[in-house]
Amino acid sequence: MFSNPFRAKPALWWSVLLLLSAVLAWALTALHLPAGVLLGCMLAGILLSSRDIRLGVPNRLFALAQGVLGCLMAQSLQPATLARVAGDWPLFLGASASIIAASAGLGWFLMRRQVFPGTTAVWGLAPGAASAMVLMAEAYGADVRLVAFMQYLRVAVVTAVAALVAHFWTTQAAPMAPEVPWFSVIHAGHLGWTLVLAFAVPSVAHWLKIPGGAMVAPLIVGASLQALGLLVIELPPALLTVSYAVIGWSIGLRFTPSILRHALRALPAVLGSILALMGVGVVIAVGLNQWAGYDPLTAYLASSPGGADSVAVIAATSAVDAGFVMAMQLARFLMVLVWGPRVSQLIARQSRIDQ
Numbered sequence: 001m002f003s004n005p006f007r008a009k010p011a012l013w014w015s016v017l018l019l020l021s022a023v024l025a026w027a028l029t030a031l032h033l034p035a036g037v038l039l040g041c042m043l044a045g046i047l048l049s050s051r052d053i054r055l056g057v058p059n060r061l062f063a064l065a066q067g068v069l070g071c072l073m074a075q076s077l078q079p080a081t082l083a084r085v086a087g088d089w090p091l092f093l094g095a096s097a098s099i100i101a102a103s104a105g106l107g108w109f110l111m112r113r114q115v116f117p118g119t120t121a122v123w124g125l126a127p128g129a130a131s132a133m134v135l136m137a138e139a140y141g142a143d144v145r146l147v148a149f150m151q152y153l154r155v156a157v158v159t160a161v162a163a164l165v166a167h168f169w170t171t172q173a174a175p176m177a178p179e180v181p182w183f184s185v186i187h188a189g190h191l192g193w194t195l196v197l198a199f200a201v202p203s204v205a206h207w208l209k210i211p212g213g214a215m216v217a218p219l220i221v222g223a224s225l226q227a228l229g230l231l232v233i234e235l236p237p238a239l240l241t242v243s244y245a246v247i248g249w250s251i252g253l254r255f256t257p258s259i260l261r262h263a264l265r266a267l268p269a270v271l272g273s274i275l276a277l278m279g280v281g282v283v284i285a286v287g288l289n290q291w292a293g294y295d296p297l298t299a300y301l302a303s304s305p306g307g308a309d310s311v312a313v314i315a316a317t318s319a320v321d322a323g324f325v326m327a328m329q330l331a332r333f334l335m336v337l338v339w340g341p342r343v344s345q346l347i348a349r350q351s352r353i354d355q
Contacts, residue, residue: 010055013048013053013055014055016048017044017045017048017055017249020044020047020048021040021041021044021045021245021248021249022040023040024039024040024041024043024044025037025039025040025041025245026040027040028040031167032167033163033164033167035159035163035244035310035313035314035317036163036317037241037244037245037248038159038244038245038247038248038310038313039159039160039163039248040248041244041245041246041247041248041249041252042156042159042248042249042251042252043248043252044248044249044252045248045249045250045251045252045253045254045255046156046252046253046255047252048252048253049252049253049254049255049256049257050255050257050260051257052256052257054256055249055253056253057246057249057250057253061246062214062246062247062250063202063203063206063214064198064199064202064214064243064246065242065243065246065247065250066202066214066215066247066309067197067198067199067201067202067214067215067218068198068235068239068240068243069215069243069247069309069312069313070198070201070202070214070215070216070217070218070219070222071194071197071198071218071219071222071233071235072235072240072312072313072316073215073219073223073308073312073326073329073330074218074219074220074221074222074223074226074233075222075226075233075235076315076316076322076323076325076326077219077223077226077227077323077326077327077330078226078227078323079226079227080323081323081324081327082223082227082327084323084324085327085331088292091288091292092327092328092331093331095284095287095288095302095303095328095331095332096328096331096332096335097335098280098284099127099277099280099281099284099303099305099332100126100127100332100335100336100339100343102276102277102280103125103126103127103277103305104122104125104126104343104344104347106121106125106273106276106277107121107122107123107124107125107126107273107344107347108121108122108347110125110269110273111347113269115266115269116146116266119344119347120146120147120150121150121273122343122344122347123147123344124146124147124149124150124151124154124270125150125154125273125274125277126151126336126343126344127154127277127305127332127336146259146262146266148254148259149255149259149260149262149270150270150273150274152251152254152255153255153270153271153274154274154277154305154306155251155306155307155310156251156252156255157271157274157278158274158278158304158305158306158307158310158311159251159306159307159310159311159314161278162300162301162304162306162310162311162314163314165297165300166297166301166314166317166318166320169296169297190231190232190233190234191234191236193231193232194222194231194233194234194235197218197221197222197225197231197233198218201217201218201221202214202215202217202218204217205217215308215309216330216333216334219330240316244313247309247310247313251307251310277305278304278305280305281300281303281304281305282300282303284299284303285299285300285302285303286299288302288303294321294324295320295321297318297319297320298320298321298324298325301314301315301318301320301325302324302325302328302329303328308329308330308332308333311325311329312325312326312329
């Protein structure tokens with residue numbers, strides 16, 4: 001006679017998600033944890049989705065949040081940073097290629113051990129561009145459920161570890177950034193053009209079907225206009241906070257019970273491969289610190305094999321060289337988009353020949 005009001009009205013579950021996210025985000029932010037809002041919303045999403053509560057961030061809203069993150073990354077790519085990237089292109093190419101090669105090797109190993117069916121492991125471990133890799137994997141016949149599980153578990157684990165490392169390193173080595181007013185706006189005109197960049201450019205990228213374009217297109221356009229002196233990017237804390245929350249929910253709400261049950265047997269292998277990939281990132285970070293002179297935290301975040309968007313949030317809320325971190329993440333992101341499918345197909349084809 002009486003129906004469950006939460007099932008009858010999904011809006012009530014959204015209210016639960018908002019409340020839980022607010023509590024977790026406040027707690028993590030109070031601990032001065034970088035990306036506390038993103039992590040709190042991600043954890044809230046995981047808790048609800050693990051209880052078979054089906055909520056999802058609308059694609060349009062997710063694209064807008066990615067657009068804001070693209071603007072945030074572009075803001076860090078000042079002309080001096082871009083000039084340094086151009087001068088150090090072998091460094092960027094080598095570091096990005098090393099992570100991609102390590103992920104391909106680990107995927108090949110898991111595929112050879114038949115931990116996952118077909119090419120699932122190869123697609124699941126491709127670093128960065130998680131959404132694009134899931135879509136491409138489905139097009140090439142991999143088990144998209146397991147690919148999604150591996151991709152978003154990697155993003156969640158790497159994001160959480162990177163935030164913890166940034167937290168403990170920052171509290172010991174550098175002061176936290178001063179707080180700014182929630183709706184702080186320095187120049188209304190700059191804010192208006194930034195909103196056009198964040199909201200209109202992703203729509204054009206979607207229409208042109210550019211992989212990862214919701215974040216990459218505003219990043220490239222914004223950095224170019226900024227370098228030419230035609231744009232000053234302004235992002236109020238309130239807008240960034242909402243974007244962080246949307247990104248966190250988009251990650252956490254993907255961990256459905258069916259995916260978790262399907263992947264439970266392979267969980268040790270998945271976590272082992274993720275930790276191995278993170279270990280490669282640490283080795284690269286040591287090289288960046290010893291031979292290129294970057295501070296350890298900057299080097300670690302730059303080589304971290306997480307999602308470019310989540311690492312961007314951590315870098316923006318930590319005392320690091322954010323421009324270098326953004327540039328390195330962007331370089332790998334673009335390389336994965338261009339070469340990821342080709343590398344995955346090559347390994348899968350070679351594995352079939354060997355068998």
